[in-house]
Structure formats: C-alpha cells, structure tokens
Amino acid sequence: MKLYEKYPIHLSNSLSGEKEKFETIVPGFVGMYVCGPTVYNYVHLGNVRTFLTFDILSRYFRFLGYKVRYVRNITDVGHLEGDVDEGEDKIGKKAQLEQLEPMEIVKRYTEDFHTVTRQFNILPPSIEPSATGHIVEQINITKKLIDLGLAYEVNGSVYFDVKKYNQSHHYGILSGRNIEDLMESGRDLDSQDEKREKIDFALWKKASPQHIMRWPSPWGEGFPGWHIECTVMSTKYLGETFDLHGGGMDLKFPHHECEIAQATGANGKSPVKYWIHSNMLTVNGQKMSKSSGNSFLPSELFSGSHALLQKGYSPMTVRFFMLQSHYSSTLDFSNEALIAAEKGYKKLSNALTLVKALSHSGNSTINTEAEKNLSDLIDQCYQTMSDDFNTAKTLAVLFEMASQINTWVSQKELLNEVNAEGFKKFKATYISFMEEALGLKEEKSVNNNLLDGTINVLIELRKKVRMDKNFALSDKIRDDLKGIGIQLKDGKDGEMSYEIEQ
RNA sequence: GGUCUCGUGGCCGAGUGGCUAGGCAGAGCUCUGCAAAAGCUCCUACAGCGGUUCGAAUCCGCUCGAGACCUCCA
Structure with a gap:
C-alpha cells in the first residue's frame, strides 16, 4: 500500500470552495502548475510565501510516493502594466528605464529568483518554461480561438470574446464573479475602443513602433497577452486537463479566470481539477506589495537592513515562521513574531541534531503506553499534513516529538521503554518530516x-x-x-x- | 458600489458542534558549582448581540471592526 493511499490527501479546492479528497487523473502521478514570477524586479518576501506553499505541496506529494511533474513558469514577456490597451510590457518598460536589453533584465531577475528560492530551500520545479520560449504555441492557440469564434482581431491585436464564451460556458466560475456586474462596474477608460466589451482581454497585442519586444504573427508584429502564456505552458507539459494549478490569491481574478476561459474555449474541457490559492503576506495588516512600498527583499531580511526590521533573520527562521500558519490564511509580518519563530525553530533544529546522534541500545523493557505514544505521534505527522497540508499542526506534533527526544537525551534509560524498531521509525519520521516534507534544514552556524x-x-x-x-x-x-x-x-x-x- | 475572506488568550497562530492545539513571552519548580539548555507545573481565549441545539469559538441572522479582489501584483 502506497503512503498516499494510507494517508489520502484532502485539500481546499478554490474552484468548488470545498475541501475535497485529492484524486489524481492518472493514479500515482501528480501534474501541477504554478504561476511563477514576472522577472522585472527582485522578488520580495510576499512572493516567497507563494513559492514556499507550493514547494510544500510538491514535497509532500513526493513524500507520499507520488511521481510529480511540477511546472512553474517564468513570465518574461506579456505582463502588462496598467490598462491593457495602453499598457506597457513590464519587462520592456524596465529595460528602457535601465537602458538594458530586455533579455538582460530577464536574466538578472531570474537569477535573483533562483538565488532566493535556493536560500529558502525551495526546490526547483521539474520544468521551468518561459513565455518567450512559447511564442509559436501562443500564436497557435490564439488562431484556434479566432477560428472557434471566441476571439476577434482589431488593428493587429486579438481579444478574447468573454461575452461570447459566456453563452456556452461560465465565465466567473472560479472567482464567483458575475459577468453583467463586470461589464457594468469597473472603470471606464477612454482607450478601450478596440475591445467589444471592457471585460475582454488581450491574447495578442500589436507592438507600437517603440516597443522593443516583438514577434511576427498573422496579425502583424506584436507580443502575447499575459494570460495566454500560462494556458499554453501548462497544457503543453501537463495535458489539456491536469491535476492542480496554484498561484497567489491575487491572481485568482482575472488571471486564473481567464486561463480557464481560454483553455476551456480552445480545448472544450476544463483545464484544472484542483485550484489552490495561497494567501497574502501582510505587514501591519496591509498586503505586502511593491506598489504599496511595504515590501522588503530577502537580502534585507537576512541582514536586517530595512526600516521595518529590528534585526536580521535567517532563511530557516522565516521558512518556519511561514509554516506556522496555514497557506490559505493571511499571515501578518512582525518583528515579535519573527523573534518568537527564531526561538521556536531553534528548538526543533536542536532536537534534529540530537536525534541524529541518538541510538537505541537494543535492550528494552517495553512500556506499551510509551510505544503507543510514539506510533501515535508518527501517525499524526501524516494525518495533519494530509489534511490540507496543515503545516502549523504538523509543527505542533514535531514539537511534541522534540520534547520526547530531549527527554531521551537527558534520561537515556527511558529509551529502553520502547523497542528498537519503534525508535528507529520515530527517528526516521522526525528527520524526514523536518528535512524532506517541510524542508527545514539544520542551520549549521559553523561550517568552518x-x-x-x-x-x-x-x-x-x-x-x-x-x-x-x-x-x-x-x-x-x-x-x-x-x-x-x-x-x-x-x-x-x-x-x-x-x-x-x- | 459589487464579489469574497477574516475577527481566537500579553503576542503570533491551529482548530470548525461536546475532548489539551502549538510556539513566543510571563510565573514557579527540578536538574546544575553557577549559567545556558532541557524537563515538569501554572497562566485556558474565541469581536458584540440575538437565534438553532441537550450542548457553539465552531451552524444561522444582525451589528461593529479589519483586509483582499473588482486596475499591475505571489
């Protein structure tokens, strides 16, 4: 029996709004896609939370014996700033500001992203495709949507016809939004003449003469829209329907809603079985974001060189801090909370070092209660993680295990109350949940x-x-x-x- | 204005109909030459009001408060 059968995962599906039993399309195999960063700037701590969440998901899937294909893209073109019609491509704009080639921008911030994920022990995905590497596919699906009557071309740009799509499908299925409301509310912007309805979104944009990033297409030179890249890259590597799609809560609308519309329109079926959204990191109750100016960079966090920080915190402290809350809740950042996390993490980390050096003598006078207690703790680790990846609860179990470890270290004779086999399993569970499932490493402060x-x-x-x-x-x-x-x-x-x- | 989420002890945060969350801080004790670490014990809360129920932090309604999305954002 596979571990994932013994401890079946239940997860909150944003699509249904309910906690559901996780059943993969192909038994034993998980296909998951996560919206990666737009590499136009350094990633901040809020971004890290999302990638950490899905790191935990992919780690635990593998931990339970699933074979996982984890696709996380790099958005290196097409992500517009401001209104779609006059919006500038983020990468292109940054390139102009910094007097650099767009690919230099992409390279710089992609490297930064990789450095940061490594620091936080966030494992790389199986495939990390980039939008510019899939221009052909994006043009093809755009053509297909035009042929199906779900998209239209105006002045070298192509837009998705939301109203048309909604006649046979449900636009708003994910976000709970009502198409009539969307068409009425929202802002009136002068430059939306091209679009039939203001809720229509761009699949392909005509490049203005000064626009740097451009590719030839059946509609003239231009560049792809933002939403289409994820549709193309997810379905290319995971199939027209795949198990799980993740991303930050702020992408739910419009980005993910548009993805569903494009893929369903083009392929005739809903692309994703389980949608998972991780919640925001807040600072003093406000969402951390570049635009509100309350974000800080991982490097500032480590060194403590930011006005909001009293001191520096290590990557594992921050990782532990984030895992103490559930991914679906907002998490508020504060120095007090980080200091508390630092101490709490140290406790677990110390126990990890201690248990590695601890061994059973082989002799035992069994205390059935002590034995039962051990196996219960082991079981709880799996139960809590399988219950919607409840890392906070799992950590509580690990704290109990750490106490047990400390007791054994100071009172070696108590180790004889359990049999060698039981101890071995307990030890392996503590180590593997810490290091593999949760990715919490010992922080070797001395490697010298x-x-x-x-x-x-x-x-x-x-x-x-x-x-x-x-x-x-x-x-x-x-x-x-x-x-x-x-x-x-x-x-x-x-x-x-x-x-x-x- | 619309859609939605949330309000838990000094702080951070799980929990979702009856059973201890956990961490940090604080108090006491044990161990120790003294510290540190560790162990034990204590501190036991669910915004307010009303309702459903034998029983609600947990379900329903209202009020108050906070936030997210509706425009680029993980």
Whole structure:
C-alpha cells in the first residue's frame, strides 16, 4: 500500500470552495502548475510565501510516493502594466528605464529568483518554461480561438470574446464573479475602443513602433497577452486537463479566470481539477506589495537592513515562521513574531541534531503506553499534513516529538521503554518530516573546521579547569565566548557542546 | 458600489458542534558549582448581540471592526 493511499490527501479546492479528497487523473502521478514570477524586479518576501506553499505541496506529494511533474513558469514577456490597451510590457518598460536589453533584465531577475528560492530551500520545479520560449504555441492557440469564434482581431491585436464564451460556458466560475456586474462596474477608460466589451482581454497585442519586444504573427508584429502564456505552458507539459494549478490569491481574478476561459474555449474541457490559492503576506495588516512600498527583499531580511526590521533573520527562521500558519490564511509580518519563530525553530533544529546522534541500545523493557505514544505521534505527522497540508499542526506534533527526544537525551534509560524498531521509525519520521516534507534544514552556524577545532580546544581546556574546580576561570572562558556569540552548554556527564548565536 | 475572506488568550497562530492545539513571552519548580539548555507545573481565549441545539469559538441572522479582489501584483 502506497503512503498516499494510507494517508489520502484532502485539500481546499478554490474552484468548488470545498475541501475535497485529492484524486489524481492518472493514479500515482501528480501534474501541477504554478504561476511563477514576472522577472522585472527582485522578488520580495510576499512572493516567497507563494513559492514556499507550493514547494510544500510538491514535497509532500513526493513524500507520499507520488511521481510529480511540477511546472512553474517564468513570465518574461506579456505582463502588462496598467490598462491593457495602453499598457506597457513590464519587462520592456524596465529595460528602457535601465537602458538594458530586455533579455538582460530577464536574466538578472531570474537569477535573483533562483538565488532566493535556493536560500529558502525551495526546490526547483521539474520544468521551468518561459513565455518567450512559447511564442509559436501562443500564436497557435490564439488562431484556434479566432477560428472557434471566441476571439476577434482589431488593428493587429486579438481579444478574447468573454461575452461570447459566456453563452456556452461560465465565465466567473472560479472567482464567483458575475459577468453583467463586470461589464457594468469597473472603470471606464477612454482607450478601450478596440475591445467589444471592457471585460475582454488581450491574447495578442500589436507592438507600437517603440516597443522593443516583438514577434511576427498573422496579425502583424506584436507580443502575447499575459494570460495566454500560462494556458499554453501548462497544457503543453501537463495535458489539456491536469491535476492542480496554484498561484497567489491575487491572481485568482482575472488571471486564473481567464486561463480557464481560454483553455476551456480552445480545448472544450476544463483545464484544472484542483485550484489552490495561497494567501497574502501582510505587514501591519496591509498586503505586502511593491506598489504599496511595504515590501522588503530577502537580502534585507537576512541582514536586517530595512526600516521595518529590528534585526536580521535567517532563511530557516522565516521558512518556519511561514509554516506556522496555514497557506490559505493571511499571515501578518512582525518583528515579535519573527523573534518568537527564531526561538521556536531553534528548538526543533536542536532536537534534529540530537536525534541524529541518538541510538537505541537494543535492550528494552517495553512500556506499551510509551510505544503507543510514539506510533501515535508518527501517525499524526501524516494525518495533519494530509489534511490540507496543515503545516502549523504538523509543527505542533514535531514539537511534541522534540520534547520526547530531549527527554531521551537527558534520561537515556527511558529509551529502553520502547523497542528498537519503534525508535528507529520515530527517528526516521522526525528527520524526514523536518528535512524532506517541510524542508527545514539544520542551520549549521559553523561550517568552518578551523573554528570548530579552536572552540574544541577551549572546551577541552575548560573541562580540565572545571575538574580542578577553578570555577572563576571556567566561567571566564564561558563568558568570554558568550561575549563573541558562542554559547557553551554543560552536559550532565561533563560533556560540553556549543552553539553559535547570530 | 459589487464579489469574497477574516475577527481566537500579553503576542503570533491551529482548530470548525461536546475532548489539551502549538510556539513566543510571563510565573514557579527540578536538574546544575553557577549559567545556558532541557524537563515538569501554572497562566485556558474565541469581536458584540440575538437565534438553532441537550450542548457553539465552531451552524444561522444582525451589528461593529479589519483586509483582499473588482486596475499591475505571489
């Protein structure tokens, strides 16, 4: 029996608004697509939350034995700024501002994105396609939609006919929006003459003479619209219907709604079985975003060099902080919360180091209650993660396990109350849930043999001094090390360990 | 204005009809030469009002408050 059969996943589907049992289209295989970044600027912490959410999903799918194809795109063209008709392409605009080739912009910020994901231990997707690499496919699907009567061309631009689509399908199925409301409300903009209705959206835009990024098409030189790239790249690599589509809550409308319309219109079937939206990171209750000026960069977070930050925080602290809340809730950023997370994470990380070094003697006088307790904790790890990826609850279980580990370390004899096999399973579960399922690594504050050796010399020296009951000198060594950020910890049996503080 | 989400103890945050969330902070105790770490114990809340129910933080209604989306945003 596969783990995913033993612990079936239930997840909240934005499409139905309900928590549903997760059943893949092809047994044992998960196809998932996540809207990646538009690489026109550095990614900020809010962006990170989304990619972390889907990192957890893909990790846990694999953890349970699914084979996963995870596609996450890079938007390097077509994402417009402002109104669609006069909007400028974000990449092109940035290129003009910085006096760079568009591909230089793309390269720079793609690299930054990859660096950041690596720092947060966010694993790379299976495929990372880019919009500019799929121009042909985008033109093809646009042609197809015109042929089907669901799109129309005006002055070298092509728009999706939402009203027409809505006659046979339901535009607004994902976001719960009503097409009449959409046509009436919203702003009246002078330059929307081209479109038949203001809710129509661009599949292809004619390039103005000064526009840098342009490709030939049946409608003249231009560039693709934003929504079409995701439709093309998701269905190309995952099929016309695939299991799961993710993205930030703010993409639900219009981006994902448009994706559904395009794909359903072109292929005659709904493209995605489960839609998952991760919620926003807020600062003082306001959504973190570049435009509101309350965003900060991961590098500022690590160094603490931002007005909103009291100090720097490590990537794993932040990862832990984010996992303490459910992905579907907004999460408010604050220094207090980060400091609390830093300490909490340290506890789990210490237990991870300790349990790795812990081994069972082989002898045991079984205490059935203790054994049951262990297997229950193991079971709860899976249950909580399978329940809509409830990382907050899983962490609570891991904290219980950490306490158990600490107890064993200080009272070795209690380890004999459980059998060696049970302990082995417990140990493996703690380590694998921490490192694989949740991606929480030990933060090795020292990876420097020279420093490690030096501290160990001091530790040996202090041991000797302590045995001679020269506590004044013993305390001086400890205090002086503490002064430069090295905390010594005296064990019961005279052993000493140390920890580097940030 | 429309669509939707949320309001949990000093703080952060799970939970969704009866059963301890958890972390951080705070108080006490144990261990320890003293610290640190660790363990144990305490602090037990669900915006307000009304309703459904044997029973509601959890369901329904209203009020108040906060936020998101409707325009680029993860």
